[in-house]
Amino acid sequence: MSDVYVLGVDMIKFGRFPDRTVPDLGAEAALLALDDAGLNIGNMEAFYCGNLGQANAMVGQRILQEIGQTGIPVVNCSNACATGATAFREAWTSIKAGLYDVVLAVGVEQMGTGLLGGSGGGSGIPKEGLLGSGTMPAVFAEAGMEHARQYGTTFEQFAKISVKNHHHSTMNPKARYQIETPLDEVMNAEMISYPNTKLMCSVNVDGAAAAVLVSEKKAKELGMQRAVRIKASVMTSDPYQERDLVMPDVNSCTRKAAKEAYEMAGLDSSDVDLVELHDCFATAEMLHYENLGLCDDGEAGRLIDEGEVELGGRIPVNVSGGLLSKGHPLGATGIANIYEVCTHLRGEAGDRQVENAKIGMTHVIGLGSACGIHILEKV
Amino acid sequence: MSLPVVEYLKLPEGGEPYLEGHKCSKCGSIFLGERKVCSNCFARDSMKSMKLSNTGKLYSYSIVFRSFPGIEVPYISAIVDLDGGGTVKGNLIDCEPDPDKINFDMPVEVIFDDALGRKDKDGNSYISYFFKPMT
Numbered sequence: 253m254s255d256v257y258v259l260g261v262d263m264i265k266f267g268r269f270p271d272r273t274v275p276d277l278g279a280e281a282a283l284l285a286l287d288d289a290g291l292n293i294g295n296m297e298a299f300y301c302g303n304l305g306q307a308n309a310m311v312g313q314r315i316l317q318e319i320g321q322t323g324i325p326v327v328n329c330s331n332a333c334a335t336g337a338t339a340f341r342e343a344w345t346s347i348k349a350g351l352y353d354v355v356l357a358v359g360v361e362q363m364g365t366g367l368l369g370g371s372g373g374g375s376g377i378p379k380e381g382l383l384g385s386g387t388m389p390a391v392f393a394e395a396g397m398e399h400a401r402q403y404g405t406t407f408e409q410f411a412k413i414s415v416k417n418h419h420h421s422t423m424n425p426k427a428r429y430q431i432e433t434p435l436d437e438v439m440n441a442e443m444i445s446y447p448n449t450k451l452m453c454s455v456n457v458d459g460a461a462a463a464v465l466v467s468e469k470k471a472k473e474l475g476m477q478r479a480v481r482i483k484a485s486v487m488t489s490d491p492y493q494e495r496d497l498v499m500p501d502v503n504s505c506t507r508k509a510a511k512e513a514y515e516m517a518g519l520d521s522s523d524v525d526l527v528e529l530h531d532c533f534a535t536a537e538m539l540h541y542e543n544l545g546l547c548d549d550g551e552a553g554r555l556i557d558e559g560e561v562e563l564g565g566r567i568p569v570n571v572s573g574g575l576l577s578k579g580h581p582l583g584a585t586g587i588a589n590i591y592e593v594c595t596h597l598r599g600e601a602g603d604r605q606v607e608n609a610k611i612g613m614t615h616v617i618g619l620g621s622a623c624g625i626h627i628l629e630k631v
Numbered sequence: 632m633s634l635p636v637v638e639y640l641k642l643p644e645g646g647e648p649y650l651e652g653h654k655c656s657k658c659g660s661i662f663l664g665e666r667k668v669c670s671n672c673f674a675r676d677s678m679k680s681m682k683l684s685n686t687g688k689l690y691s692y693s694i695v696f697r698s699f700p701g702i703e704v705p706y707i708s709a710i711v712d713l714d715g716g717g718t719v720k721g722n723l724i725d726c727e728p729d730p731d732k733i734n735f736d737m738p739v740e741v742i743f744d745d746a747l748g749r750k751d752k753d754g755n756s757y758i759s760y761f762f763k764p765m766t
Contacts (some may be wrong), residue, residue: 367699376636377749377757378699384708384720385695389682393693394710401691401735437664445708446694446730492671497663499691499710 256347256480258628259470260289261595263461263588266428269362272458274306275314281460281584283320285356289464290474293320296464297352302329302359303583315358320392332618333532334487335359336461336586341624343465344485353470359588361581362447368456369619389445389453389533391500392617396447396535398499399552400503405538407447409553411438411522413534414576416562421573423563423604428457428579452534457579461587476631479592483517483611483627490621502536505623506543506615512516513625514545520613521545524627526596526606527567528589529615531574534618536554544615544625563604571596571604585625589614597630634745636759639663648743650683652717661717682760685741686765687713694728703747709762711739723762738765 262284262513264277278301286292295318301312307330331338336359343357369388372616380386415435421427433451441449471479488509493501514520521544529544531537541552546567547560555561561569572578572592575585593612596603606612614626635642639651645683646685653663658672669674692709709723726733739762746757 257640287677367697375751376634377746377751378702379636381695381698381702381706382722382746382749382759384710384722385693385698385706387695387698389697390693390695390708394691394708397691397693403636405729443696445696448693494660495690495710495718496670498718603726 253348254350254468256344256482257466257631258469258482258590258594259466259471259474259479260287260291260464261286261462261591262288263426263584263591264459265426266457266459266581269458274303274360274362275318275497276312277362277458277460278303278315278358279318281360281462282315282356282358285462285464291354291464294322295354296322296324296356297354298324298343298346299326299356299358300339301326301327302335302410302546302586303361304330304332304335305361311360312358325417331622332620333530333582334586334616334618334622334624335583336588337614337616337624337626338487338586340463340587340590340626341485341487342625344482347465347467353467355465356462357587358460358462358466358601359584359586361583362458363456363581365456373459385445387445388619389448392533392536393448394499395502396533396538399539403550403553405553406496408435408439409556410447410534410538411449411452412556413433413531413537414438416556417531417570417574417576418451418550420563420604421577423602424573425562427573427577428455429573429577448533448535452576454575455577457581459579459581459584459588461584461591463587463590478598479631480597481629481631483519483629484513484625486513486516486625488512488623500619500621502617502619502621503539503543505621506540506617509623509625510544515523517627519627524567524611524613525609526593527569527613527615528572528592529569530582531570531576532617534576537569537574540615544613563606571606572616581630586616586629589616590628593628597628632760633745633756636757640758640760642758649685650717650719650741650760652681652683653678654681654716663717663719683717684714687711687741688736688738689723689734690718692723692733694730699740707733711762716727721760721762725763740765
């Protein structure tokens with residue numbers, strides 16, 4: 253089977269665009285990625301579009317109505333916060349299967365404000381604040397406190413993750429924010445759900461990212477100079493865990509996906525030069541250091557304490573600023589992180605460049621749960 | 632006459648309220664809510680209903696300071712492993728919302744009470760369950 257390459261990839265600067273539409277944002281990212289690949293929509297053989305908020309509204313086709321209606325197959329994907337990665341992986345799968353040589357993937361989202369999640373569904377009365385909390389900050393706080401229970405992880409250690417990612421974002425012009433947040437500011441920010449303060453929650457933003465994927469044959473034909481090889485593309489759902497029904501599990505699906513991704517790539521975690529992982533909350537990032545094998549179980553707190561996951565450290569994590577500061581437009585996140593890694597592998601990341609980056613990993617979690625992991629390699 | 636807040640809270644006539652689990656007789660996994668197939672071992676027609684214990688231990692928690700409009704904060708969202716199996720989530724009450732006062736594995740009891748005065752659109756009141764530290 254052919255290797256699959258990213259030939260063009262880009263994202264719009266994340267922000268708030270209340271006067272624009274979802275297809276409009278997606279179309280802008282698609283054109284950027286097409287330009288990056290030196291191709292146009294007429295070259296695309298299929299289109300996989302990821303969006304959550306308008307999952308029933310044919311977003312992919314509406315994007316084509318803005319940039320070119322060529323009659324190609326369009327698949328609209330929705331998979332919670334793994335939506336973008338799902339669209340990307342479907343594109344990868346179609347080339348792997350030998351169906352196409354040039355395929356477009358777009359992830360796009362326009363977000364509301366305020367808390368996501370909640371246990372208000374079902375009949376009867378609202379359950380939020382009655383049967384605990386179903387808000388995302390609380391759910392991921394509980395997952396973080398499970399780590400605290402096992403390893404004594406502290407509020408300060410969780411907070412340091414937010415300091416790091418905000419610092420990284422000061423070097424990323426496409427991030428929503430470029431603002432340093434010192435430790436005392438993070439810890440003294442409004443407490444949302446202990447131990448996650450407001451600055452330890454991802455930022456609701458609008459955004460879009462897109463990628464053009466090509467077969468090896470097509471990459472050779474078009475020029476390999478800026479192509480990035482997809483060494484692994486893996487998706488998992490959450491295997492059975494005894495506390496599943498009350499405690500959505502982001503750990504076992506990530507561990508399973510990481511193991512399969514390393515096997516597919518023929519690599520292990522020590523080969524990886526940078527990681528963009530799903531820091532929807534500071535507590536979540538802590539868990540994924542161990543889930544992705546960046547350190548042994550119980551070592552995650554030490555990793556952040558000793559700066560190993562900072563730019564310049566042993567294994568930089570979320571040098572884009574992550575979801576905590578770059579922002580988290582749900583459907584776009586799983587392609588925006590691929591843009592970030594590709595930018596480093598191409599040596600085009602400017603001040604935040606991870607030096608000599610050859611292998612990078614992206615990871616997203618859609619709660620419920622879906623995990624998507626990609627390993628990318630400099631050609 | 633109050634209604635149960637969730638399907639797995641049972642209010643037997645003339646008896647004490649309890650939480651109900653469904654246990655797979657093949658692999659022992661315990662679920663909340665009825666089901667036909669075990670999602671752990673895939674056994675079919677192996678589910679037996681059981682009364683869950685009214686005592687357990689705190690597994691994890693968060694202290695919620697910001698919730699949806701109209702929801703009173705702060706409160707402790709607690710995940711409790713019940714003695715004898717089954718995990719449930721609910722509010723931990725009669726406990727200060729302070730991490731220094733909340734200990735993992737602290738023993739709690741399950742109590743049943745009115746659902747904080749919440750009523751549905753038809754004016755029905757509900758019985759909910761809460762966790763309370765055991766002294």
